[in-house]
Amino acid sequence: MRRHPSTTPRTPRLTRALGSLLLVAAAGVFAVGAAPAGQERAAATPLDRIVPAPASAEAGGSPYLVTRDTRIRIDAAREDTRRIGAYLADVLRPSTGYPLPLTTHGRGGIRLRLANGRFGAEGYRLDSGARGVTITAREPAGLFHGVQTLRQLLPAAVERKSVQPGPWPVAGGTVEDAPRYAYRGAMLDVSRHFFTVAQVKRYIDELALYKINKLHLHLSDDQGWRIAVDSWPRLAAYGGSTEVGGGPGGFYTKDDYREIVRYAASRYLEVVPEIDMPGHTNAALASYAELNCDGVAPPLYTGTKVGFSSLCVAKDRTYDFVDDVIRELAALTPGRYLHIGGDEAHSTSHDDYVKFMDRVQPVVAKYGKTVIGWHQLTGATPAPGALAQYWGLDSTSAAEKEQVAKAARNGTGLILSPADRVYLDMKYTKDTPLGLAWAGYVEVRRSYDWDPGAYLPGAPASAVRGVEAPLWSETLSTSAHIDYMAFPRLPGAAELGWSPAATHDWETYKVRLAAQAPRWDALGIGYYRSPQVPWPSR
Ligand code: ACM
Numbered sequence: 001m002r003r004h005p006s007t008t009p010r011t012p013r014l015t016r017a018l019g020s021l022l023l024v025a026a027a028g029v030f031a032v033g034a035a036p037a038g039q040e041r042a043a044a045t046p047l048d049r050i051v052p053a054p055a056s057a058e059a060g061g062s063p064y065l066v067t068r069d070t071r072i073r074i075d076a077a078r079e080d081t082r083r084i085g086a087y088l089a090d091v092l093r094p095s096t097g098y099p100l101p102l103t104t105h106g107r108g109g110i111r112l113r114l115a116n117g118r119f120g121a122e123g124y125r126l127d128s129g130a131r132g133v134t135i136t137a138r139e140p141a142g143l144f145h146g147v148q149t150l151r152q153l154l155p156a157a158v159e160r161k162s163v164q165p166g167p168w169p170v171a172g173g174t175v176e177d178a179p180r181y182a183y184r185g186a187m188l189d190v191s192r193h194f195f196t197v198a199q200v201k202r203y204i205d206e207l208a209l210y211k212i213n214k215l216h217l218h219l220s221d222d223q224g225w226r227i228a229v230d231s232w233p234r235l236a237a238y239g240g241s242t243e244v245g246g247g248p249g250g251f252y253t254k255d256d257y258r259e260i261v262r263y264a265a266s267r268y269l270e271v272v273p274e275i276d277m278p279g280h281t282n283a284a285l286a287s288y289a290e291l292n293c294d295g296v297a298p299p300l301y302t303g304t305k306v307g308f309s310s311l312c313v314a315k316d317r318t319y320d321f322v323d324d325v326i327r328e329l330a331a332l333t334p335g336r337y338l339h340i341g342g343d344e345a346h347s348t349s350h351d352d353y354v355k356f357m358d359r360v361q362p363v364v365a366k367y368g369k370t371v372i373g374w375h376q377l378t379g380a381t382p383a384p385g386a387l388a389q390y391w392g393l394d395s396t397s398a399a400e401k402e403q404v405a406k407a408a409r410n411g412t413g414l415i416l417s418p419a420d421r422v423y424l425d426m427k428y429t430k431d432t433p434l435g436l437a438w439a440g441y442v443e444v445r446r447s448y449d450w451d452p453g454a455y456l457p458g459a460p461a462s463a464v465r466g467v468e469a470p471l472w473s474e475t476l477s478t479s480a481h482i483d484y485m486a487f488p489r490l491p492g493a494a495e496l497g498w499s500p501a502a503t504h505d506w507e508t509y510k511v512r513l514a515a516q517a518p519r520w521d522a523l524g525i526g527y528y529r530s531p532q533v534p535w536p537s538r
Contacts, residue, residue: 044171047128050152051491051512052211052498054177055123061172062130066110066154068098073111076104080140081112083266088112088147092154097163108132110150112143122213122268123178126150128170141268142178145211149175152209156518181452183387183415183466184497185214185272186490188482189425189473191221191283192304193243194250199479201263206486206525208267210494215264216272216339216468219252222282222301222309226251227273227332231324232288239283239300244474246302257332265334272372273329276341277322278348278356282309290317304474307346313356323363330367338364343374343391354380361386372415378407387413387465390456393420393439398457405458413465416452422493424471424485428528434475435485444513444530448492449506469493480526487520487527488513510534 047057074085085102088110093100103109111134119125124137124146135146153171157164186207188195195203204215219227225239228251240251252260261271281291282301289297293312301309311318330338340360345353357373357380364371364383371377371386378388390404408414419426419439426442427435453461469490476482491513496504514534520527521538529535 044169045153045155045515047126047153047171047173047175049512049515050149051509051516052495053500053503053509053512054149054175055500055503056176057173058175059171059173061128063169063172064128064130064133066092066096066098066166066168066170070098071101071103071106071109073103073106073109075112075114078114078140081114081143084140084143084147085112087144087266088150091147091151092158094162095158095160095164096166096168111135112147114138114140114143120178121182122211123176124149125177126153126175128153128174129172133170141213144208144268145177146175148209148211149177152516152519156522159519159522179211179498180500181464181466181497183214183468184212184494185216185415185466185468186212186424186486186493187216187218187274187417187468187470189218189221189471190226191218191224191243192473193245193247193477194224194226194240195473195479195482196250197252197256197259199482200260202479203482203486204260204264204267204269206483206490206523207269207494210491211498212490212494213269214272214466214468215269216274216470217260218274218276218470218472220275220283221280222306223303224249224251225283225287227257227329228253229325229328230254231328232321234287235284235325239287242300242302243477244302244304245477247477254332261332261334270335270337271333272335272337272339273333274339274341274372275325275329276343277360278311278313278353279307279309279343279345280341281311284311284321285309288321291315291321307344310345310347310352311356313348313352319359319363322360326360326363326369327367330364330369333369336370337372337387338367338369339372339389340364340377341374342377342380345376350379357381375404378404378412382407382412384411385413387415389415389417389468391417391419391423391470393418395420401456402458405456408456408459408463412463414456414459414463415466415468416455416464417468417470418450418455421447421450422467422469422489422496424469424489424493425473425476428530432528434481436472436474442489443532444488444492444528445506445510445532447489448496448509450496451501451504452496453501467493467497483525484528487525488516488530488533491516 044063072085074081089100108131113136119138122141124142127134137143225235228236236251243249361383375388375390
């Protein structure tokens with residue numbers, strides 16, 4: 001399977017796309033200014049009107065009103081609770097204009113409380129009534145997710161960066177919530193186009209709003225190597241010096257990367273770094289002649305073809321390279337996983353592919369990490385504990401699906417990223433100015449309307465570890481581009497990962513999704529106004 005059948009140059013289309021996106025962004029700004037005040041002052045949001053849908057929500061009692069006197073109450077002893085309280089205050093202060101001090105005593109107000117209970121690693125309970133709102137969780141991650149729920153229960157204007165009139169009600173009742181899957185990811189391709197630390201942080205904040213807990217960074221590909229490796233400095237210095245279309249590219253220094261990891265952790269996201277191997281490696285091959293079987297370095301590549309590059313499987317030097325890169329990347333990675341790619345190795349023979357994976361997976365284990373690979377890894381021998389990321393289509397052959405399902409029956413965990421559902425770079429329709437269409441057009445309903453637990457025939461539901469929405473960047477180079485392709489599909493992928501299957505229902509989802517739009521307007525997120533969704537008028 002090839003991801004990009006088209007090999008035409010991208011630049012003219014990109015220029016057109018940029019023009020359209022500027023219009024989209026301008027429309028968004030206009031809408032913010034023009035939104036009727038009453039729309040954002042409506043009655044308190046019902047407790048079940050959030051995305052992702054909560055496991056349970058019971059309305060009852062009086063609403064709580066956030067006022068000038070509201071305090072944010074935290075446990076004295078817990079630094080992580082204090083940090084989550086400070087994060088909440090940072091969200092609420094600019095728009096409410098209230099001081100919202102953090103305090104360790106008193107009564108009422110907004111209370112963040114860690115306690116033993118059946119919350120799991122990420123679950124929480126939110127109790128709201130006239131006297132206050134209490135969020136209780138066993139772990140800080142649960143408190144943080146509860147804070148995201150509280151944000152969504154407040155009027156959308158709370159997301160503005162200037163003082164708004166309010167009032168700020170939170171409906172009375174109780175939400176009890178915990179995720180369906182432990183792995184709820186989003187991938188950003190920083191190789192085809194480079195995105196700065198600030199752009200990545202912006203995306204992290206958007207992911208956190210929907211309780212996504214993994215940020216998969218596609219750090220290397222044919223068009224660019226984006227992470228500094230001290231033992232192989234030309235990878236970043238030379239291999240990172242361009243991108244699709246010939247722009248200047250870029251790379252993360254180790255300090256940049258640590259800052260991304262730190263910021264993600266502050267939003268309870270784990271960074272999953274990917275070095276794609278043995279294919280998708282032209283940037284590395286161009287940087288070091290010795291990595292090529294013929295000893296000749298190819299030129300840097302700025303087009304969008306796939307499948308033409310391969311590390312030299314027969315050379316020992318290749319495994320020095322792999323060991324050094326994985327060792328240095330593992331040292332930068334507090335998270336469990338290291339993604340080794342493995343897709344579209346069309347220039348590697350099957351035997352070589354199997355040999356390569358047999359030799360490389362133990363290196364990941366040696367440095368204390370768990371392998372993730374694209375699902376082609378199941379054509380080799382996945383290491384014990386490895387996860388395979390499925391990116392096929394409805395139309396993928398039964399044989400290929402069965403190869404993955406069989407691996408799942410034998411213990412390989414699955415992350416589901418079906419390209420014709422949750423690849424956020426697929427065009428919504430033929431008129432979408434950005435993105436690709438090799439997996440078809442993916443409108444909002446199609447993206448949402450499937451069940452991860454029953455998706456892959458023959459794969460046990462228990463093998464499914466979660467859902468990830470990848471965003472490939474051949475045609476995307478700005479945060480406005482990212483936003484336009486991710487919204488409104490990203491919240492749907494987040495809901496598939498978080499919400500119980502029993503809550504899944506397009507007719508009610510589309511209403512909840514529509515209610516998010518004033519929030520995106522307030523946050524400056526320009527989104528695709530799909531005709532399938534009953535958006536509020538602007
Ligand atoms: C992929 O889209 N080549 C994983």
